[in-house]
Amino acid sequence: MNARKPSRRRKWLFRLAAATLVPACFFGLLELVLRVCGYGYSTSFFVPGSLPGEETVYIENREFGRRFFPPALVKRPLPLTVPLAKAPGTCRIFVLGESAAMGFPDLPSSFARILETMLEAAYSDTRFEVINTAMTAINSNVVLPIAQDCARHEPDFFVVFMGNNEVIGPFGAAGVLGAESPSRTVIRANLAVKQARTGQLLSRLLQGLRPAAAPQSWEGMATFSQSQVSIDDPRLKGTHDTFRRNLEDICQAGAAAGAQVLVCTVPVNLRDCAPFGSAHRSDLSAESLAAWAKAYQEGIRLEGNSKPGEAIVAFEAATAIDDVFAELHYRLSRCQAAQGNETAAQRHYRQARDLDTLRFRTDSKLNGIIREVVGVALNDRVHLIDVEAAFTAISPGGVPGEELFLEHVHLKFAGNYQVARCIFETMAGLLPGARDGARPLGEAECAQRLAYTETSRLKAEQGIRRMMRDPPFTEQCDRAERDQRWDARLAKLEGALGPPVVKESIAACRAALERKPSDWMIREMLAQLLAQSGATAEAIDEYRTIVRLVPHYAGAYQKLGTLLVKSDPDEARAHLETVCRMEPESSLAQYDVARVLASQGKAVEARARFQQGVILASNRPEALAAFANFLMQLGRTPDARARLDEALALDPGDSATHMVFGNLLSREGNVEEAIAHYDAAVRRRPSLAPEVVDIVAKLRANPAQNSRQK
Numbered sequence: 001m002n003a004r005k006p007s008r009r010r011k012w013l014f015r016l017a018a019a020t021l022v023p024a025c026f027f028g029l030l031e032l033v034l035r036v037c038g039y040g041y042s043t044s045f046f047v048p049g050s051l052p053g054e055e056t057v058y059i060e061n062r063e064f065g066r067r068f069f070p071p072a073l074v075k076r077p078l079p080l081t082v083p084l085a086k087a088p089g090t091c092r093i094f095v096l097g098e099s100a101a102m103g104f105p106d107l108p109s110s111f112a113r114i115l116e117t118m119l120e121a122a123y124s125d126t127r128f129e130v131i132n133t134a135m136t137a138i139n140s141n142v143v144l145p146i147a148q149d150c151a152r153h154e155p156d157f158f159v160v161f162m163g164n165n166e167v168i169g170p171f172g173a174a175g176v177l178g179a180e181s182p183s184r185t186v187i188r189a190n191l192a193v194k195q196a197r198t199g200q201l202l203s204r205l206l207q208g209l210r211p212a213a214a215p216q217s218w219e220g221m222a223t224f225s226q227s228q229v230s231i232d233d234p235r236l237k238g239t240h241d242t243f244r245r246n247l248e249d250i251c252q253a254g255a256a257a258g259a260q261v262l263v264c265t266v267p268v269n270l271r272d273c274a275p276f277g278s279a280h281r282s283d284l285s286a287e288s289l290a291a292w293a294k295a296y297q298e299g300i301r302l303e304g305n306s307k308p309g310e311a312i313v314a315f316e317a318a319t320a321i322d323d324v325f326a327e328l329h330y331r332l333s334r335c336q337a338a339q340g341n342e343t344a345a346q347r348h349y350r351q352a353r354d355l356d357t358l359r360f361r362t363d364s365k366l367n368g369i370i371r372e373v374v375g376v377a378l379n380d381r382v383h384l385i386d387v388e389a390a391f392t393a394i395s396p397g398g399v400p401g402e403e404l405f406l407e408h409v410h411l412k413f414a415g416n417y418q419v420a421r422c423i424f425e426t427m428a429g430l431l432p433g434a435r436d437g438a439r440p441l442g443e444a445e446c447a448q449r450l451a452y453t454e455t456s457r458l459k460a461e462q463g464i465r466r467m468m469r470d471p472p473f474t475e476q477c478d479r480a481e482r483d484q485r486w487d488a489r490l491a492k493l494e495g496a497l498g499p500p501v502v503k504e505s506i507a508a509c510r511a512a513l514e515r516k517p518s519d520w521m522i523r524e525m526l527a528q529l530l531a532q533s534g535a536t537a538e539a540i541d542e543y544r545t546i547v548r549l550v551p552h553y554a555g556a557y558q559k560l561g562t563l564l565v566k567s568d569p570d571e572a573r574a575h576l577e578t579v580c581r582m583e584p585e586s587s588l589a590q591y592d593v594a595r596v597l598a599s600q601g602k603a604v605e606a607r608a609r610f611q612q613g614v615i616l617a618s619n620r621p622e623a624l625a626a627f628a629n630f631l632m633q634l635g636r637t638p639d640a641r642a643r644l645d646e647a648l649a650l651d652p653g654d655s656a657t658h659m660v661f662g663n664l665l666s667r668e669g670n671v672e673e674a675i676a677h678y679d680a681a682v683r684r685r686p687s688l689a690p691e692v693v694d695i696v697a698k699l700r701a702n703p704a705q706n707s708r709q710k
Contacts (some may be wrong), residue, residue: 003674015337015630040197043067045133046082049552058082058153059378059552065135068142068170071585072620073223075091076138078102080521080555082131085155085189091119091431094150094259096143097161098169100266101134101407106460108521109413109452110134112159114420117449118440121433122424134161136525138245139169141187147250151257157430158254159280159423161387162371163266164409165364166243173235174227174359184242221360222685225471228357230279231324240365247373255381260430262383262423263374266273266409267391270349271337271401273408274476275326276358284322292321296328299335308335326355327477333399341583342397349399358472361408384431385428394418402485406464413452417443449514451522455505455529465490502533520549524556536563547575554582558592565596572596587613587623595631603634614643621647621654629660632667639665655685662695671699 041063049059059075070077086092094113095101103110116130133146142181144163150158168174171187181189194200229236247263254261280289299314315332317323333348354363367388374384391400404415411419430439441449465486473479509526515520527542543560550556561575573596579589590613597606610627617623624647631640641664647657658681665674678692 009106016492020240022202031183031331032357033434035197040200043145043191043195045077045146046080046153047080048172051081051551052548056084058084060133062552062554063155064146064177065138065142067191068138072617073137075138077135077553078107078132079550080131080133082129082153086129087127089125090129091156093130093157093159093599094133094147094153094155095132095134095159095161096142096147096150097134098137098138100164100411101161102132103134103416104136104232104410105406105463106413106452106456108525109416109447109456109460111161111411111416111419113450113521114446116422117310117446118420118424119427121441121445121449122428122438126431134403137165137169138205139165139172139241141169141171141191142247144249144253145191151253151259155257157256157427158250158259158261159264159590160247160261161264161266163366163671164268164364166362167236167359168224168227171242172227173233173239174224183238184245201447212323221467221473221692222471224358224360225276225475228277228279229359230282230309230357232282232356234367240369243366244369247370248377251373251377251379255379256656260381260383260427261379262385262426263370264419264423264564265367265388266368267388267400267404267415268353268400268409269405269407270353271395271397271399272405272478272482273361273401274330274478275356275610276360276408276472276476277356277550278326278328279324279357281322281324288321292318292325295321296325299328299331302612303331303335308338311335312339315433326352326357329355330477337397337399346392346398351679365499383426385422385426387419390418390422391415394579405574406460407468410464413447413457414443417446420446445583448508449512451509451525453505453508454493454497454501456525458490461486462489466687469689470685474686475628499533502529504535518549520546520553520556523549527559531563536567539563552582554579554589558589559583561592565599569596569600585616587617587620587626589613590616591626591630598630598633606630607634619650621650622656624650625654625657625660628657629663632660632664637664637667653680653684655681655688658684659688666695666699674699 004685016650019186023632042061043064045061045064046058048060049057051057059082060080062076065074065076070411082092086259087684094116098264101110101112103112105614112130112132114355116128119126119128119130133143135151143160147158147160166172171182176396194203202497251261251263253381280292285294295314299311299318302308302311302314313334314333315328315335322328330352333345333352336348337345350364353361356363364396371384372381388703391404392398403515404418420624440501446452467473468479468483468486471594488687506526507527509522509529510524513526516522523546527539527546530536530542532540538562540563542689543556543563544576546553547560557575557578561572563580564572564575573593576589576592576596580586582592583589590609594606594613596608597603597609607630610630614623614627622672624643628640628643628647631637631643632665640660644661644664647654652656658677662674662677662681665671675696678696682689
């Protein structure tokens with residue numbers, strides 16, 4: 001008897017099952033195998049950790065950023081510690097945002113820490129946990145999942161301070177850190193896939209197939225210098241829509257968890273920060289462009305001759321032809337301010353910011369979205385803190401500048417204090433059992449409690465000045481006068497900060513630690529000052545305390561290991577190996593261990609560790625350059641030259657490679673070739689110019705002696 005043939009319908013059901021169930025089983029099995037084998041990383045912002053005494057806590061997930069950044073550009077959160085359960089009488093505050101909220105470049109003086117200091121002084125019967133989850137280079141696409149994770153940890157307040165990176169950050173319109181402004185559905189699907197270990201594996205395989213698709217090294221703001229986005233770019237709408245919906249979801253996540261959500265508008269430097277990029281109207285004819293250029297150049301000439309009134313006439317003639325060129329509005333605003341026309345100056349300063357094609361600053365549109373989202377929020381737990389308006393009110397001529405900002409967005413201590421004060425004033429009325437008339441500490445008292453001193457200021461400003469020597473700062477129309485101001489101010493500050501001032505700063509740190517011994521950031525400042533003043537043994541003791549307080553802070557182990565290299569290389573290696581375990585994909589950690597091994601005369605082992613570091617960063621020329629530098633120290637010049645050739649094949653303009661190549665050639669007495677490489681390094685990274693000038697001067701003065709000494 002013949003078997004009955006399956007019906008057409010049944011055949012299609014079999015085919016459908018084969019097409020769906022088989023792949024589902026395969027990927028499910030693969031996911032299980034990958035998890036069992038320990039492949040991949042957690043995508044939560046907080047992960048379980050422990051403190052001395054086996055106290056279990058939540059700490060920051062150092063791998064969190066891998067879902068959002070190309071491998072070479074991954075950013076990490078600050079070291080954080082959150083108890084599993086909130087103790088009675090504790091107010092837990094999560095700060096959400098980017099580098100300005102993080103406190104860059106002076107992390108111990110962030111507005112989050114100033115706010116905590118204010119609250120502790122005003123409400124001594126309450127324990128405050130201010131947890132700063134901000135990270136460098138992120139935007140709302142990253143802040144949202146951070147906020148959703150924070151909502152699981154008993155928040156009392158969310159403080160949201162974001163907007164500066166919305167265009168340049170992950171999935172922003174600039175298109176550097178991921179796809180150019182995809183739809184929110186695509187963004188969420190992308191991030192959802194990477195939550196699975198299978199998705200992480202596929203992502204890594206794709207990156208291996210197209211390694212040049214993303215930047216291979218972090219070069220600060222210069223990373224984005226070719227990613228201009230004009231005011232009429234259609235990608236901006238998608239970025240703005242995504243920002244709005246992400247902010248709505250952040251507010252909802254906090255309010256649903258029972259938190260008060262304080263959303264800040266974001267002020268930026270308008271007066272002392274010219275646009276980073278400008279573009280003409282796309283439909284401008286050659287004839288109109290020539291007429292515009294003539295009027296514009298005449299305005300520049302008149303402004304330079306201290307004739308602001310006449311310059312305004314010329315600049316306004318240019319705006320009648322093309323009014324979207326950002327730099328034009330900046331020049332016009334300065335002339336209006338010089339004439340005492342404050343309202344007109346404010347308007348043009350804002351237009352200069354909004355038309356800037358390198359969008360590193362929160363603009364009027366983004367701040368408008370912030371106000372709208374809070375304004376229409378149906379939940380009475382969502383509150384607006386209009387920091388932008390507050391900065392406008394206290395700034396000369398109603399235009400914020402260098403009195404509050406270091407450069408374009410990052411805040412001086414005075415600026416951070418003002419942000420904290422604005423937040424405190426709103427928060428004071430929302431705290432349980434809040435007392436009427438609570439006042440924040442003054443700026444000087446906050447600085448004292450946080451050990452903010454002139455050495456803190458110098459360190460921050462020196463770092464910013466180095467940054468300003470690179471693009472896009474070097475392309476700003478006000479760079480000459482700005483650099484003159486900065487160099488004069490730094491020279492004065494450096495001249496005043498001798499050993500007595502460092503000693504005073506050390507005393508300030510110790511006084512602050514008497515009030516709060518568990519403050520590891522102040523303790524790290526103290527350790528750095530002690531090392532700077534030659535008190536190495538005391539600095540080592542401070543770093544040992546830090547690793548007990550925050551055993552998940554890799555930076556403390558690295559500094560401790562570096563300080564111990566001469567006195568106890570075995571202990572130094574142990575601490576640096578800890579860094580390798582904490583950062584298994586860090587080539588720099590491997591290099592540190594290699595240097596310790598080399599100092600012990602273990603050249604073979606040292607070379608193997610350096611090679612391991614190069615393998616971890618096989619697509620990064622600076623890894624090969626570092627290896628070449630190490631080989632030079634071992635006297636293996638031919639091998640070093642081969643590694644440098646490989647590095648230049650990856651990136652012919654890499655500054656680190658050219659610097660090492662210059663050093664190699666100077667050793668050999670090839671002065672002109674060495675100088676050519678130094679010049680190439682400066683072309684890529686102008687901030688190297690002062691160092692290169694010194695090197696070249698010594699080479700030209702006595703190349704033979706230089707060669708013998710090296």
